[in-house]
Amino acid sequence: MGKEIDQAVRLIIQWSKKPKWERFYHETRQLHLLPVCEELGKSEQQALSDINKGGFGDMLFGICLEDFLSRNWGPRQTNPVDDLLKYKGGKLSFTGKNYLRAIKDSALRLWDVVDIDPGEWLDVRDCLRPEDTFRVIEHSGSQSMQHGDIIGARVIKSGGGHRFTGGILMMPRLQALNIKDSIQAASEGLSRHELCGLIGSMWIRQVISPILPALFNTDGEEALFGTVYFRITEQIEAIETVLDRHREFSRDGDNPPAWTWLGEGSKTTTGREASVSGIVLSSQKNGRQCLGQIRLENERLTLDANGKNRVGQGVALIKSLVGDYLVGEPLIKYQTPEQLQQDQEASGSPSSSGPSLREELGDEEYGKIMSDFFDQHYQEVLDQLLPVLDNHSPREAVAEKQLLPKLIVWLRHVDSAEADRADREGLPVYDTQWIWDELGVTGR
Incomplete structure (x- = not known):
């Protein structure tokens, strides 16, 4: 983030800790936590301890803070962003004010990562409204995200483009399809705040006690x-x-x-x-x-x-x-x-889903699971509209002579991304040759 936005974030965090607002922030956190606590038979403090032990405390804070900032509170239905700008707006720049207003009006949504240039940008598609696909400028987060990731995030307009706000939920990769299917099934008719609570609670559930995909x-x-x-x-x-x-x-x-x-x-x-x-x-x-x-x-x-x-x-x-x-x-x-x-949790080892499942199943079996996961992901991507292909799908781009060079660049980028992933995770490189073959493209 830039200095002006960093200043706005620091000020709104301080403002949310004032007595008139602090209890409403805690209410917001409970909206996300309590459904999971009831399901798992845990107290709020136990759930928070599990989340912090897994290293997810900052993610939870960010998502709850932004949910809190997007709601109106109290008998007068006052919004904390409006309240801050009324009394302290003179301390903020035009950019900082607009950033806070954008958070206030935003919605937490579930996104598929469909393309990525690490360190620069990534293309994300709304899991509930596939027609909404955006290129998000993201220098830091794009270095850790990968093709096929599913994230919970707020996307806002900024400087003529799009960007994430600070709170991003990285969905555990092997549970991501379960989360996506569950939210798609339960989301009809929900308000933006109800959807935010649903996404947040499902993420917390998977962080504390992951549910594996059907195997x-x-x-x-x-x-x-x-x-x-x-x-x-x-x-x-x-x-x-x-x-x-x-x-x-x-x-x-x-x-x-x-x-x-x-x-x-x-x-x-x-x-x-x-x-x-x-x-x-x-x-x-x-x-x-x-x-x-x-x-x-x-x-x-x-x-x-x-x-x-x-x-x-x-x-x-x-x-x-x-x-x-x-x-x-x-x-x-x-x-x-x-x-x-459950055996692993009883032994006191961390509950993060990826490494624990890899440890239990072994590298070979874990690698096969991940290979199948990416088979499904790329099979879907072949029919999706990608900004890098001028909003054509890879299958459509094959038939457009002027798009073929861009398609080859995209395919080579996929190859490179998978090689980088394999190097980071210590697994065999995912074989993308079938994508080239299915599209009937040569020049790899």
Whole structure:
């Protein structure tokens, strides 16, 4: 922000702490917090503590302050911005006054990030009104935002363009689709203040206790992570020999002995084919679908697989192959994705959704989830109007000779952005070749 706007923000924060306004700010914060506290059985102070521990305290303050500034309060329905300008307006510049008035008249909305030039600008599209797409000049925030992010923010006109106000809610990436779907379903008929409360409460809910998107395996089963423990005899070498020879098992390592269970002709469902209401967990090895993992260690054979039916098939297969070397019936443990999160919360580790889920599922599975997420995102973007393409969609730009150079620049920008993301997050680079292929564009 410029100095004039910084001065206006500092002054309005001081003004909001005056006794006549402070209680109304706290009422605003409660509008966002209390629905979540009631749902989770937490006190307001417990919820605030969780938010601050996660490093989200400044986000909460910013969003509540701007909601407070956009409302009228008390018997006379006075607005705090109008009140400040009436008594202290002489201390502010023309730019500072206009900035505060813009916040007063603005609305918190949910936005898709559809294009970005880090350090310069980003294009955002209203999730509820897709026809509203703006290029927002944002030097700082655009360096941390990425294609496919969903944010809660107020966009205002400033200096002939658009900009964000200070309060921006970064939606946890893996929960973003759930938040978007829920708000789209519940937003009809809501006032701008009711919508602000809904967006704020859903963000708080995900920060305190994230709800995972619906996850499925490639057979269409809801994700249920099963671990099967077989007690074995001491004939480990015999078990290894049998598993090495079976065509459905591919050796992964020797210490401990481990195999990938590969399906025969299993259907592979990618994120582009998946329903927007869920994400398909899918991985392949040597062109075949991975159904599970097997390892021999600590005098037992362990099978990990996703889905109750798949676990059952794996148990039957292992019994048929090495049943003579097994002792008794296996022990089977199931965990839903939510239970994995609850276990982590009980251990006292941070509740931020991305790193915790990555830690629980491992880099490979987490990478597949993120790949499916971006499959869905870019499939939608191909049909969206982008300012960088003169308000044409990428599919439309293919047919316009004068737009083709701009389309190629945009595609190369997507390639570069994904490479940068992979470098930051330590994950394999998301493969954008399918976007070029789907559009029928060469020149990569």
